[in-house]
Amino acid sequence: MRLRKKPWVKDEIVSYGRLVVLDPEKNRGQWKEWFGNDQPIHIELGTGKGNFITTLAEQNPSVNYIGVEVREEVLISAVRKAANKGLTNITFLWFNITKIDEVFAEDEVSRIFLNFSDPWPKSGHAKRRLTHTEFLKRYKKILERGQEIHLKTDNEKLFEFSLNELSNNDFRLKNITLDLHNSKFEEAKSVMTEYEQKFVSRGMKIYRLEAVYQ
Numbered sequence: 001m002r003l004r005k006k007p008w009v010k011d012e013i014v015s016y017g018r019l020v021v022l023d024p025e026k027n028r029g030q031w032k033e034w035f036g037n038d039q040p041i042h043i044e045l046g047t048g049k050g051n052f053i054t055t056l057a058e059q060n061p062s063v064n065y066i067g068v069e070v071r072e073e074v075l076i077s078a079v080r081k082a083a084n085k086g087l088t089n090i091t092f093l094w095f096n097i098t099k100i101d102e103v104f105a106e107d108e109v110s111r112i113f114l115n116f117s118d119p120w121p122k123s124g125h126a127k128r129r130l131t132h133t134e135f136l137k138r139y140k141k142i143l144e145r146g147q148e149i150h151l152k153t154d155n156e157k158l159f160e161f162s163l164n165e166l167s168n169n170d171f172r173l174k175n176i177t178l179d180l181h182n183s184k185f186e187e188a189k190s191v192m193t194e195y196e197q198k199f200v201s202r203g204m205k206i207y208r209l210e211a212v213y214q
């Protein structure tokens with residue numbers, strides 16, 4: 001566990017009960033039972049302040065959502081949003097994505113969202129990118145075949161890297177756009193993350209793809 005800069009955040013996180021799962025490894029293979037239904041599970045990795053996933057949870061009550069975020073100072077904003085909306089089909093993990101396969105069992109996840117992941121531009125840091133082959137291996141352990149990763153980024157180099165990594169690792173790419181907010185993908189542009197709102201307001205282009213695990 002990393003050092004906590006703001007101890008009150010931990011207290012507030014714990015106060016939200018089921019909206020945050022503090023020991024998620026215990027639910028491995030049993031997330032449907034934990035939610036109490038048979039709905040598909042969609043996860044967002046690096047969920048940040050949570051606008052994207054809480055909006056999707058509100059719009060799609062027949063899907064269960066799990067947001068994963070390691071920085072408690074942003075996670076708390078996401079949890080507050082879910083609480084304010086009274087959502088019951090969502091929870092959050094205060095957890096490091098590097099160990100994601102310790103939290104979900106084989107085929108337990110039906111969709112993975114990667115939104116504005118840190119680009120790690122130095123080549124020596126390539127292994128930290130969330131679309132590096134080593135991360136894709138973990139995603140393939142938990143994602144059902146035929147299901148998808150949806151990725152958005154403002155970073156051209158990360159997008160290029162991700163296209164190559166995904167296509168070299170059993171993913172079929174589709175619905176690619178180099179300018180989401182001037183594209184035909186109405187649904188994808190209708191729900192924005194906090195980073196996306198900032199970049200779009202500055203007139204920056206957003207890259208997006210869908211990758212089917214074959």
Ligand SMILES: C[S@@+](CC[C@H](N)C(=O)[O-])C[C@H]1O[C@@H](n2cnc3c(N)ncnc32)[C@H](O)[C@@H]1O
Nearest residue numbers: 046047048069070071096097115116193194195
């Ligand atoms: C650039 S921000 C984007 C946040 C949000 N997806 C958005 O678009 O507004 C990337 C987020 O991923 C989180 N993150 C990066 N690496 C992570 C890891 N290994 N485990 C969990 N969260 C991580 C960071 O703490 C940060 O909140």
